[in-house]
Amino acid sequence: MVETLDVKDIFDNNDNEIVLIDVRSEKEYLDDHAINSINMPILTDKERHEVGYTYKNDSKEEAVRKGIGYATYKIIDYYDEIDRLCSEGKxxxxYCFRGGMRSNSIANTMDTLNKKVYILKGGYKEYRKYVMDFIQEIPNKYKFIMLHGLTGVGKTHLLEKLKEAGEEIIDLEYLARNKGSVFGKIGYDKPTTQKLFESELVYELSKLKGNNVYIESESRRIGNVNIPDKLFETMKIGRHFLIETSLENRIKIILDDYIPKDSAKLEQFNDSLKVILNNLKKLLSTEKVNILSEYINTYNYKKFVEELLVDYYDPLYKNSIKKYEYNAIINYKKQDDAVSELMSEKY
Structure with a gap:
C-alpha cells in the first residue's frame, strides 16, 4: 500500500530530496501548484474535458473507462521519470486536487512496479490550506524593513544588492511579474495568478529567518495580484527608509531596466509603450500624450522618461510617500553607498 505524507511534514522541513509530481491538468497547474513540482498530467486539459463530459452526459462508469484509457499510454513516461528520480535518491x-483517484491510480501503478512512491495527503486542496495558514502567521514570524522612494529610485536594485550582501529580502514585483506601475507588465511574458503569487510568496518566506526582511514599498495591488492583508499590515508596522537619488540617476535606471538590448525588439517595445500611454490621456491630456508618443517614435527614450517622471509619476506618488515617518532618509549617488547605509541602520 502506498504511504501518504502530510503537507506540513513536506513543506515545513524544506526537504530537498522530495520531488512533488502534480498529476493535474495543465490548466490547473498554471493556475497554481506547489513550487518546484513537476507537472505530468494524468489527463490533459482536453482529455479531462472529455471525461467530464462523459460523466455528465453518459455515466460514471464510462467516464472512468475513458479516463483509464487516456492514462494507460502515459504509464511508461511515469515509469521512466520515477526510475530516474529514484536512482538519484529522490x-x-x-498529488492531484484532493489526493483522490488521479494521484492514487498512478501511485499504486508505480507501487506494483516496485517503485517506492508516496501520495500527498489531501492533495492540492490541503497544500492550498497550508499556504493560506502560513500567510495568516506572517505577523508572528516576520519583521520587515520597507524601502520607499519615487519611481526609478532603484529600490529593486538595492534589494538585489542587499541579497548579494547576505541580507534577507522579498522581491514582490518579481513574484507578481510586474514592476508595480502602469508600465510594469513590460518585460514579463505572462502574468501570474493570485494563487501562484501566494504560493511563491510563502515559498520564499519559508526560506528566511524573518527578523529583518527588506521589502519594497508597494500599493496593495501589483499588476493583477493583491498583496495578502496579513503581509500588507505587517509591512506597514515595520521600519521605513526613504530612498532618494538624482533625476538623472533615476532616468538611467529606468532606461537600463526597460529598453531592450536587442534592437530588433524595439518596434514591439514601442508599440507596447504607445498602447499603455493612450490609457493615460485623461490624466495627462491628449496633447501631452501626443508629445510623449513622438519621443517614442524618434527613440528619444531619455526625454520620454524624464517628462513622464516629472509630469506623471512624481506628482502621483509624492503624497503617498508623505504617509510614513521614516527611520532614515538615504540620498545616494552610488547604490553601494545606499546599501552600506541601509545595513548600518538595520537595527
Whole structure:
C-alpha cells in the first residue's frame, strides 16, 4: 500500500530530496501548484474535458473507462521519470486536487512496479490550506524593513544588492511579474495568478529567518495580484527608509531596466509603450500624450522618461510617500553607498 505524507511534514522541513509530481491538468497547474513540482498530467486539459463530459452526459462508469484509457499510454513516461528520480535518491510524492483517484491510480501503478512512491495527503486542496495558514502567521514570524522612494529610485536594485550582501529580502514585483506601475507588465511574458503569487510568496518566506526582511514599498495591488492583508499590515508596522537619488540617476535606471538590448525588439517595445500611454490621456491630456508618443517614435527614450517622471509619476506618488515617518532618509549617488547605509541602520 502506498504511504501518504502530510503537507506540513513536506513543506515545513524544506526537504530537498522530495520531488512533488502534480498529476493535474495543465490548466490547473498554471493556475497554481506547489513550487518546484513537476507537472505530468494524468489527463490533459482536453482529455479531462472529455471525461467530464462523459460523466455528465453518459455515466460514471464510462467516464472512468475513458479516463483509464487516456492514462494507460502515459504509464511508461511515469515509469521512466520515477526510475530516474529514484536512482538519484529522490523521494517522489504524487498529488492531484484532493489526493483522490488521479494521484492514487498512478501511485499504486508505480507501487506494483516496485517503485517506492508516496501520495500527498489531501492533495492540492490541503497544500492550498497550508499556504493560506502560513500567510495568516506572517505577523508572528516576520519583521520587515520597507524601502520607499519615487519611481526609478532603484529600490529593486538595492534589494538585489542587499541579497548579494547576505541580507534577507522579498522581491514582490518579481513574484507578481510586474514592476508595480502602469508600465510594469513590460518585460514579463505572462502574468501570474493570485494563487501562484501566494504560493511563491510563502515559498520564499519559508526560506528566511524573518527578523529583518527588506521589502519594497508597494500599493496593495501589483499588476493583477493583491498583496495578502496579513503581509500588507505587517509591512506597514515595520521600519521605513526613504530612498532618494538624482533625476538623472533615476532616468538611467529606468532606461537600463526597460529598453531592450536587442534592437530588433524595439518596434514591439514601442508599440507596447504607445498602447499603455493612450490609457493615460485623461490624466495627462491628449496633447501631452501626443508629445510623449513622438519621443517614442524618434527613440528619444531619455526625454520620454524624464517628462513622464516629472509630469506623471512624481506628482502621483509624492503624497503617498508623505504617509510614513521614516527611520532614515538615504540620498545616494552610488547604490553601494545606499546599501552600506541601509545595513548600518538595520537595527
Amino acid at each position: 523521494k517522489v510524492v504524487f
